Amino acid sequence: MKDFFFKKVKKYILLKEVFSICKNPKTINSDKKISGVNNLVEANENEITFFNNLNYEKQAQKCRASACIVTSKTEKYLNKNVIPIISSNPLIDFYKVVSLFYPSSSLDSEEVNPQTNISKFKKRNISVGKNCLIDKTAVIGENTIIGNNVIIKSNVHIGRNCKIGSNIIIENSLLGDNIIIKSGTLIGQTGFGFSFENNKRIKFPHIGRVIIENNVQIGSFCTIDRGSLSDTVIGEFSSVDNQVQIAHNVKIGNFCMIAAQSGIAGSTTVGNNVQIGGQAGISGHLIIGNNVKIGGKSGVVDHIKDGQVVMGYPARSIRDFIKDKK
Amino acid sequence: MKDFFFKKVKKYILLKEVFSICKNPKTINSDKKISGVNNLVEANENEITFFNNLNYEKQAQKCRASACIVTSKTEKYLNKNVIPIISSNPLIDFYKVVSLFYPSSSLDSEEVNPQTNISKFKKRNISVGKNCLIDKTAVIGENTIIGNNVIIKSNVHIGRNCKIGSNIIIENSLLGDNIIIKSGTLIGQTGFGFSFENNKRIKFPHIGRVIIENNVQIGSFCTIDRGSLSDTVIGEFSSVDNQVQIAHNVKIGNFCMIAAQSGIAGSTTVGNNVQIGGQAGISGHLIIGNNVKIGGKSGVVDHIKDGQVVMGYPARSIRDFIKDKK
Amino acid sequence: MKDFFFKKVKKYILLKEVFSICKNPKTINSDKKISGVNNLVEANENEITFFNNLNYEKQAQKCRASACIVTSKTEKYLNKNVIPIISSNPLIDFYKVVSLFYPSSSLDSEEVNPQTNISKFKKRNISVGKNCLIDKTAVIGENTIIGNNVIIKSNVHIGRNCKIGSNIIIENSLLGDNIIIKSGTLIGQTGFGFSFENNKRIKFPHIGRVIIENNVQIGSFCTIDRGSLSDTVIGEFSSVDNQVQIAHNVKIGNFCMIAAQSGIAGSTTVGNNVQIGGQAGISGHLIIGNNVKIGGKSGVVDHIKDGQVVMGYPARSIRDFIKDKK
Numbered sequence: 012m013k014d015f016f017f018k019k020v021k022k023y024i025l026l027k028e029v030f031s032i033c034k035n036p037k038t039i040n041s042d043k044k045i046s047g048v049n050n051l052v053e054a055n056e057n058e059i060t061f062f063n064n065l066n067y068e069k070q071a072q073k074c075r076a077s078a079c080i081v082t083s084k085t086e087k088y089l090n091k092n093v094i095p096i097i098s099s100n101p102l103i104d105f106y107k108v109v110s111l112f113y114p115s116s117s118l119d120s121e122e123v124n125p126q127t128n129i130s131k132f133k134k135r136n137i138s139v140g141k142n143c144l145i146d147k148t149a150v151i152g153e154n155t156i157i158g159n160n161v162i163i164k165s166n167v168h169i170g171r172n173c174k175i176g177s178n179i180i181i182e183n184s185l186l187g188d189n190i191i192i193k194s195g196t197l198i199g200q201t202g203f204g205f206s207f208e209n210n211k212r213i214k215f216p217h218i219g220r221v222i223i224e225n226n227v228q229i230g231s232f233c234t235i236d237r238g239s240l241s242d243t244v245i246g247e248f249s250s251v252d253n254q255v256q257i258a259h260n261v262k263i264g265n266f267c268m269i270a271a272q273s274g275i276a277g278s279t280t281v282g283n284n285v286q287i288g289g290q291a292g293i294s295g296h297l298i299i300g301n302n303v304k305i306g307g308k309s310g311v312v313d314h315i316k317d318g319q320v321v322m323g324y325p326a327r328s329i330r331d332f333i334k335d336k337k
Numbered sequence: 338m339k340d341f342f343f344k345k346v347k348k349y350i351l352l353k354e355v356f357s358i359c360k361n362p363k364t365i366n367s368d369k370k371i372s373g374v375n376n377l378v379e380a381n382e383n384e385i386t387f388f389n390n391l392n393y394e395k396q397a398q399k400c401r402a403s404a405c406i407v408t409s410k411t412e413k414y415l416n417k418n419v420i421p422i423i424s425s426n427p428l429i430d431f432y433k434v435v436s437l438f439y440p441s442s443s444l445d446s447e448e449v450n451p452q453t454n455i456s457k458f459k460k461r462n463i464s465v466g467k468n469c470l471i472d473k474t475a476v477i478g479e480n481t482i483i484g485n486n487v488i489i490k491s492n493v494h495i496g497r498n499c500k501i502g503s504n505i506i507i508e509n510s511l512l513g514d515n516i517i518i519k520s521g522t523l524i525g526q527t528g529f530g531f532s533f534e535n536n537k538r539i540k541f542p543h544i545g546r547v548i549i550e551n552n553v554q555i556g557s558f559c560t561i562d563r564g565s566l567s568d569t570v571i572g573e574f575s576s577v578d579n580q581v582q583i584a585h586n587v588k589i590g591n592f593c594m595i596a597a598q599s600g601i602a603g604s605t606t607v608g609n610n611v612q613i614g615g616q617a618g619i620s621g622h623l624i625i626g627n628n629v630k631i632g633g634k635s636g637v638v639d640h641i642k643d644g645q646v647v648m649g650y651p652a653r654s655i656r657d658f659i660k661d662k663k
Numbered sequence: 664m665k666d667f668f669f670k671k672v673k674k675y676i677l678l679k680e681v682f683s684i685c686k687n688p689k690t691i692n693s694d695k696k697i698s699g700v701n702n703l704v705e706a707n708e709n710e711i712t713f714f715n716n717l718n719y720e721k722q723a724q725k726c727r728a729s730a731c732i733v734t735s736k737t738e739k740y741l742n743k744n745v746i747p748i749i750s751s752n753p754l755i756d757f758y759k760v761v762s763l764f765y766p767s768s769s770l771d772s773e774e775v776n777p778q779t780n781i782s783k784f785k786k787r788n789i790s791v792g793k794n795c796l797i798d799k800t801a802v803i804g805e806n807t808i809i810g811n812n813v814i815i816k817s818n819v820h821i822g823r824n825c826k827i828g829s830n831i832i833i834e835n836s837l838l839g840d841n842i843i844i845k846s847g848t849l850i851g852q853t854g855f856g857f858s859f860e861n862n863k864r865i866k867f868p869h870i871g872r873v874i875i876e877n878n879v880q881i882g883s884f885c886t887i888d889r890g891s892l893s894d895t896v897i898g899e900f901s902s903v904d905n906q907v908q909i910a911h912n913v914k915i916g917n918f919c920m921i922a923a924q925s926g927i928a929g930s931t932t933v934g935n936n937v938q939i940g941g942q943a944g945i946s947g948h949l950i951i952g953n954n955v956k957i958g959g960k961s962g963v964v965d966h967i968k969d970g971q972v973v974m975g976y977p978a979r980s981i982r983d984f985i986k987d988k989k
């Protein structure tokens with residue numbers, strides 16, 4: 012996670028601080044240094060993670076983190092080399108730990124410190140429309156065109172030969188080359204996640220980015236939320252039509268085609284060369300294989316293997332769908 | 338309805354004017370004063386209402402208005418203490434009466450008389466981004482942050498500690514404290530309703546507001562239309578994801594969670610602690626109980642009792658849904 | 664097609680140039696002049712078209728174009744009076760021909776040369792809000808109101824007594840009189856179409872317009888894409904609610920009502936007086952008759968005859984739908 016845009020405000024915290032946040036009765040008064048946070052799969056030594064969902068039992072057994080916030084029920088599945096820290100609500104407690112490192116990552120800051128040196132752009136053949144607010148930290152590649160009323164907040168890199176329409180907001184995102192973003196789309200905001208504690212809304216931190224690879228096309232009025240602990244990714248040559256919702260941590264492969272008004276819920280992974288029809292919906296935390304075709308208006312609630320053609324709600328193989336409807 | 342933002346331009350009209358609008362052959366030449374308009378349930382003495390839908394038969398029997406515009410078919414169900422006024426189109430005729438009191442309530446005025454005294458905001462720690470248009474009449478609470486390119490039209494109260502994103506338009510709305518509105522959302526416009534008369538579009542008046550209670554979170558690209566004769570309400574601690582449509586007069590309870598791309602049609606009431614999955618749709622004029630769970634992509638076409646878990650289209654109990662799909 | 668806004672940069676091309684683009688082994692070294700491009704149905708003498716889909720077999724037999732790009736499989740169905748030009752990918756090759764006449768029609772230009780002479784508007788009682796960018800070429804009728812932050816690009820005619828909300832973008836569109844467009848809607852962009860060739864995205868040219876006839880009402884956050892080779896049309900008195908997607912080349916008749924979050928895919932034709940419920944979807948290239956009712960959330964995948972009432976996914980007669988669900 013070293014490449015994330017969000018800057019850590021602390022180099023490390025002490026393990027006993029985590030025990031204290033988790034209000035853990037078996038507190039270990041450890042001065043062990045925890046240098047970062049990560050998800051269950053990607054966490055390495057000296058990092059802390061959490062494990063509260065038995066769907067991730069296998070990943071917990073292979074966990075390489077130094078410590079892991081667990082429940083009294085999930086503790087036993089955790090790799091024995093990892094220090095378990097029992098919590099009644101691992102998610103909220105983990106997010107409190109994340110906030111120690113990244114205090115403002117659960118919010119969408121509206122602050123922009125606008126570029127003023129427009130001549131710098133002209134020299135590199137970058138065209139910027141009227142009434143734009145482009146943050147001083149933004150990196151923009153040669154020959155890129157930016158429309159009118161565009162807001163580019165902090166932590167944005169845009170590559171070369173891109174075409175950014177009008178009325179677009181981008182933040183915490185990394186865009187490659189030859190990308191088309193049509194007018195009115197929002198990229199890189201926080202996702203929907205939150206919990207309540209003592210009648211206070213705890214918004215999930217979002218330290219991830221949106222990564223849009225080369226040659227992607229995105230339609231209008233799409234919402235592509237940035238990742239919470241990993242990145243939201245749209246792979247090379249993939250194409251997204253208008254009014255599509257892509258939630259936090261979603262990974263979409265290369266050469267995919269996503270028709271209008273579709274939605275993909277958080278943390279789902281879509282393979283390469285997948286076609287998704289209009290108004291289709293895919294639930295969260297699923298794995299969709301390569302070369303899959305999902306019919307328009309389908310509701311996908313389970314994993315799909317490579318090469319499957321599915322339709323309906325819940326989506327099933329197209330043969331079964333047609334048989335059922337006869 | 339005394340609290341509505343829309344100002345009545347007349348203190349009263351005479352009952353005979355209503356008879357004249359309804360082109361009623363049995364005109365009563367009455368100088369009785371009608372001091373306001375209201376819906377069938379909330380109308381009180383000296384107010385006028387309408388009744389053209391037999392689903393509201395019970396409410397008509399209890400009606401407390403002084404007069405009611407009815408059809409020749411619905412007249413007999415009306416409370417005998419209410420003066421009936423027969424019309425061939427009660428809705429259009431009622432809306433003509435409404436327009437006498439509130440002439441511009443069927444339109445979305447784009448007029449803004451911008452605030453200029455920004456120092457007033459700074460004193461109260463209100464932050465306003467660039468290129469905003471904030472009407473002079475707007476009331477904004479302490480510590481509230483407003484993003485860029487925001488338009489706040491007339492009749493808007495926003496509470497304390499709110500976070501209003503960018504590219505947002507708000508009108509005729511009352512927002513509480515600690516509210517998050519994400520970028521690109523439209524709150525308080527007129528709803529979709531209209532009729533045609535002699536090849537002219539008659540837009541329904543919308544004298545209601547949008548009321549968003551404390552601690553609500555609303556996503557991006559939502560459309561939350563204001564009420565026609567009552568208010569559109571989103572209750573405390575409720576959370577709405579991106580691209581959600583909430584039509585006029587909808588009431589949503591407390592601690593509800595509404596996932597992305599869902600839609601709720603006009604005049605439906607949703608209880609407390611209701612969870613609505615992504616891309617679900619709820620028809621108009623329904624009552625959804627407390628603690629209901631509605632699966633993603635469900636189509637709800639009937640009332641739902643407290644505690645039910647439903648799925649599918651038309652939505653039915655989840656047990657039946659799963660059985661059917663096997 | 665003489666009325667299209669896009670200007671041809673060439674008066675004609677030579678037939679041998681088309682053969683060269685199609686890399687056709689049987690090249691005819693013809694200096695015949697081709698003066699324009701058109702779709703299979705509307706193409707006339709001296710124009711060129713393409714035919715790659717056997718659904719259009721009947722239209723191919725009646726084709727009146729001078730030449731037609733075909734596949735080795737579709738060639739035999741083409742009217743014998745038309746010169747066939749075989750291609751391994753008629754669509755891409757045809758679009759290369761279109762690009763010779765209309766080089767920039769596959770892109771959405773963000774360029775606006777803003778009007779400065781606002782007094783001209785005032786004289787004709789046209790009201791324009793703040794921060795608008797209105798291109799010098801825009802034609803706007805008397806008594807029309809335009810909100811704030813509106814972008815009107817090139818090739819736009821707006822009639823009289825229209826109400827254009829705020830945050831709207833219009834390009835390549837022809838709007839009649841008495842039209843209401845609610846805030847946040849995008850009209851006249853290119854559609855979703857594209858192909859890949861040698862790892863390069865070839866966007867389909869869109870030389871068509873959006874034509875919105877008199878007395879139409881369009882909601883917020885709609886995307887109405889302009890036509891590729893014909894126009895996208897919304898007929899008189901039709902009404903479209905919020906968050907609706909209307910793809911390129913769609914034709915909607917008069918007095919239709921399209922509820923929120925519906926979508927109509929490319930090249931579908933909808934008759935007069937059709938009602939489409941919320942969240943319904945209609946596939947591309949279909950013909951929906953007059954007086955049809957499509958239930959909310961239906962998925963229409965086939966043509967519908969006049970007067971039908973359909974529901975479900977795939978949409979079928981409402982009687983069958985209700986029977987199935989019992």
